[in-house]
Amino acid sequence: MSLEDYLAQNSATWLKDDGPESDIVISSRVRIARNLRGRIFPMLATDQDKQEILEAAARAAKHSALSKLGPFELFAMRDLSEVDQQVLIEKHLISPGLIESSGGAVLLRPDEEVSIMVNEEDHLRIQCLLPGYQLETTYRLADQLDDGLEEMIDYAFDEEKGYLTACPTNVGTGMRASIMMHLPVLVLTGHINRILTAVTHVGLAVRGIYGEGSDALGNLFQISNQITLGQTEQEIIGNLHGVARQLINHERTARQHLLQTNRVLLEDRVCRSFGILAYARQIDSKEALSRLSDVRLGIDLGIIRGVSAGILKELMVATQPGSLQKAAGQTMTPEERDVRRAALIRDRLRADPSSSLQ
Amino acid sequence: MMCEQCGNRTATVHFTEIVQGEKNEFHLCETCAKEKGYAAYQFMTGAFSVNQLLSGLMNLDPAVKQRAGSSQTRCESCGLTFSQFSQIGRFGCAHCYEAFAPGLNPMLKKIQSSNQHVGKVPKRQGGTIAYRRELTRLRQELQTRIQQEQFEEAARLRDQIRELETRVME
Numbered sequence: 001m002s003l004e005d006y007l008a009q010n011s012a013t014w015l016k017d018d019g020p021e022s023d024i025v026i027s028s029r030v031r032i033a034r035n036l037r038g039r040i041f042p043m044l045a046t047d048q049d050k051q052e053i054l055e056a057a058a059r060a061a062k063h064s065a066l067s068k069l070g071p072f073e074l075f076a077m078r079d080l081s082e083v084d085q086q087v088l089i090e091k092h093l094i095s096p097g098l099i100e101s102s103g104g105a106v107l108l109r110p111d112e113e114v115s116i117m118v119n120e121e122d123h124l125r126i127q128c129l130l131p132g133y134q135l136e137t138t139y140r141l142a143d144q145l146d147d148g149l150e151e152m153i154d155y156a157f158d159e160e161k162g163y164l165t166a167c168p169t170n171v172g173t174g175m176r177a178s179i180m181m182h183l184p185v186l187v188l189t190g191h192i193n194r195i196l197t198a199v200t201h202v203g204l205a206v207r208g209i210y211g212e213g214s215d216a217l218g219n220l221f222q223i224s225n226q227i228t229l230g231q232t233e234q235e236i237i238g239n240l241h242g243v244a245r246q247l248i249n250h251e252r253t254a255r256q257h258l259l260q261t262n263r264v265l266l267e268d269r270v271c272r273s274f275g276i277l278a279y280a281r282q283i284d285s286k287e288a289l290s291r292l293s294d295v296r297l298g299i300d301l302g303i304i305r306g307v308s309a310g311i312l313k314e315l316m317v318a319t320q321p322g323s324l325q326k327a328a329g330q331t332m333t334p335e336e337r338d339v340r341r342a343a344l345i346r347d348r349l350r351a352d353p354s355s356s357l358q
Numbered sequence: 359m360m361c362e363q364c365g366n367r368t369a370t371v372h373f374t375e376i377v378q379g380e381k382n383e384f385h386l387c388e389t390c391a392k393e394k395g396y397a398a399y400q401f402m403t404g405a406f407s408v409n410q411l412l413s414g415l416m417n418l419d420p421a422v423k424q425r426a427g428s429s430q431t432r433c434e435s436c437g438l439t440f441s442q443f444s445q446i447g448r449f450g451c452a453h454c455y456e457a458f459a460p461g462l463n464p465m466l467k468k469i470q471s472s473n474q475h476v477g478k479v480p481k482r483q484g485g486t487i488a489y490r491r492e493l494t495r496l497r498q499e500l501q502t503r504i505q506q507e508q509f510e511e512a513a514r515l516r517d518q519i520r521e522l523e524t525r526v527m528e
Binding site: 037040041147154158159163171175190203228232 | 359372435436437438446447448449450451452455462465466469470471472473474475476477478479480481482483484487
């Protein structure tokens, strides 16, 4: 598979498929940080050190049990154009930190469910990203990858402190588990602030995917564990699971309640947004995200028919600057991007043959 | 909720101020909060990051400062000093955890739930660690069973412990 295939819009499972509870949960992700024993962390490492880490990772991907979970292809950041790097970030396959670190690289699997970042803040960052709500499956996959790597790599591990990481906020399990959720009605009714505060009290963190707090663009939130030391992986996943279940239920109840008490308001909002997306000639990414969120809600509630529910996540990635420019095959000014973005959304809405408002 | 100041925008900054025992709650929009220049808000935004939070914890807490010893404590493996670590918030290598342990342990208790790892142990390299953890757990259970006078169960546990002990010895 070539790099171009990885950069193609719909190559990633999490963007293509729905997964469980997909009316609320967009994706589940588990990231595990690991370092090699006796090696300086990437922040202070020389280019030579980083090259050796990279070779060790590539070797393990080919020859350990990891190879059975593959195939993996290695991409060094220095070989990628700026736009290509941007697309990988927008598809959530790598972090912005990987580009900043010299000698950064990523091992990618064709379904893009697995990416292993090399020489980011830690030597290795195993990431698994699946569509919908499947935290346990995601963790099991990450756990297997970790065991595979460990067959050939000695990790920096301490019996008392656990897996040693560059940042003390990751030490212990080195694991960050998270779920991306679409919570439009909890935001609309203002309940979100209270919930978000409550969530932080149980050792979890919530942030907007794009933007912060109740201003989270597209009403998209990421809930993740803050604590990595003093809890087992199962406890961490269990905590997250408990809170996520509640959030899903709250959002669903709020949707039904709003539909019963204020149907016109809801339909008006959804249909206006649909109209704007279907006819606008230029649109910035901020407006696009919030309109797409409305349309997605309309689809979930049966107000809009014939448009696939995947439109929100598909377009939230495709309308980002990097992906837009990649598709256009040229660099564009923000104004040019707004025009292109509007055209892309119009085309996408028309691609579903029988889209209609109820 | 709308901003108490302008009433036009949604309130996104919520905080409680306590002055001489008097408690005041504020709900403001971002613009008004900025105009008011609340210290709390300044602290929350701007270049606020994990690094600042970490160095904040280490610099403000006298217990940490005292135990950390000299901020010039240097990790002999990578050369990072404790004061550099507290500024950057990142370690240079795995040995830093040992080199900076006196200052680090109280900090870890604050940012994490404890300073003892109880999660996964590497399969190959972990060797007997997993067994030893299991032993500790079994011994605790044995004590409980004895106290509860469940001797049959206790005997079973005792055999299990013996078997595991022989394996660890090997």
